Amino acid sequence: xxxxxxxxxxxxxxxxxxxxxxxxxxxxxxxxxxxxxxxxxxxxxxxxxxxxxxxxxxxxxxxxxxxxxxxxxxxxxxxxxxxxxxxxxxxxxxxxxxxxxxxxxxxxxxxxxxxxxxxxxxxxxxxxxxxxxxxxxxxxxxxxxxxxxxxxxxxxxxxxxxxxxxxxxxxxxxxxxxxxxxxxxxxxxxxxxxxxxxxxxxxxxxxxxxxxxxxxxxxxxxxxxxxxxxxxxxxxxxxxxxxxxxxxxxxxxxxx
Numbered sequence: 621x622x623x624x625x626x627x628x629x630x631x632x633x634x635x636x637x638x639x640x641x642x643x644x645x646x647x648x649x650x651x652x653x654x655x656x657x658x659x660x661x662x663x664x665x666x667x668x669x670x671x672x673x674x675x676x677x678x679x680x681x682x683x684x685x686x687x688x689x690x691x692x693x694x695x696x697x698x699x700x701x702x703x704x705x706x707x708x709x710x711x712x713x714x715x716x717x718x719x720x721x722x723x724x725x726x727x728x729x730x731x732x733x734x735x736x737x738x739x740x741x742x743x744x745x746x747x748x749x750x751x752x753x754x755x756x757x758x759x760x761x762x763x764x765x766x767x768x769x770x771x772x773x774x775x776x777x778x779x780x781x782x783x784x785x786x787x788x789x790x791x792x793x794x795x796x797x798x799x800x801x802x803x804x805x806x807x808x809x810x811x812x813x814x815x816x817x818x819x820x821x822x823x824x825x826x827x828x829x830x831x832x833x834x835x836x837x838x839x840x841x842x843x844x845x846x847x848x849x850x851x852x853x854x855x856x857x858x859x860x861x862x863x864x865x866x867x868x869x870x871x872x873x874x875x876x
Contacts, residue, residue, distance in 0.1 A: 701726040708740050711756040711804075712749060719800055721747060722766045722861050722869035757805050760874050766861055767872040768823060768840055781827055781839040786866035788841045790820040793868060797843040797858045801875065809845075809875050813855045816848035841868070 695701065698717045704710065709728065716724045723746055730743035733753065740751045749761040764770055765777060801810050823840040845856035859872035 695725050702728075704728065706731075708742065708751050708753070708756055712742055712751060712758065715758050715761070715800075715804060716747070718803060719870040719873070720868070721761075722763060722871050755805055758873070759876055761870075761872070763871040766869075767859055769872070778827075781825060781837050786862055788820070788822055788838065788862065788868075790841075793820055793841055793843050793858075793860060794818055796860075796868065797845065797856060800858070800870075800873075801856065806875050809855055812847050812849075813845040814848060816855070817846040817851055819844050819846075838862075840871075 698713070701713055704713070709731075713726060715721075716726065725744050725746040727744055728742065729745055730741065730748075733740050738753055740753050742749050742751055746765055747761060747763055749758055751758050762770070765774055798810075800806075821842045821844065822838050823842070825837050825839070826834055827837050829835050839862055841860050841862070843856070843858045843860070844854050847853035847855050856875045857872070858870060858875075860868040861871045863869055
């Protein structure tokens with residue numbers, strides 16, 4: 621008798637479960653639709669310009685698409701730079717303008733007085749500098765993107781080296797470097813290097829051209845002013861990068 625009731629109970633449970641399964645709403649039948657295709661990236665013939673304002677924190681991070689190969693970044697025009705009242709920043713901007721800093725983005729991302737109270741560290745998205753607090757003089761500056769020491773992190777910039785491969789005017793580079801010393805208060809440095817040795821080092825790189833052939837390019841030149849008394853001391857080191865039109869833009873600077 622007990623066995624009979626157990627069998628009946630199991631039968632009722634099974635029937636109930638089947639009823640629930642039958643009454644469950646069925647999933648909608650998927651429509652036979654083709655997923656929308658992702659937009660293809662726009663390919664621009666010729667040079668794809670790489671601008672400083674397309675990078676954040678020193679890492680490549682494109683924030684917009686260049687419509688043509690002749691696009692000009694908005695910050696290439698100094699009249700559009702921020703109006704910053706801090707004397708140190710004003711001098712920084714003046715240096716950037718006269719030195720023709722390559723791909724300079726003027727937006728300040730870091731500004732602090734160092735613990736020795738003698739210098740101020742200033743950074744933008746594209747450049748870092750140490751500025752003497754008393755004289756607002758800039759003994760050190762470097763590009764985060766374009767100098768020989770930093771471009772290894774940005775292969776898209778290295779790919780443009782073949783486009784900036786004219787012939788360097790070494791005397792012009794020396795004159796440009798001397799003018800920066802004159803205009804930015806490096807009187808002691810000028811005195812120390814006046815009769816010292818001057819040299820220009822042209823960097824040479826082997827690169828692959830778009831047609832698959834190899835070429836030797838010279839996109840960088842470094843001007844070095846040695847101390848007149850101690851030739852092994854490099855008082856000035858200015859690294860330049862060539863533009864497509866053959867002119868030079870500063871990418872690294874140190875002077876003492």
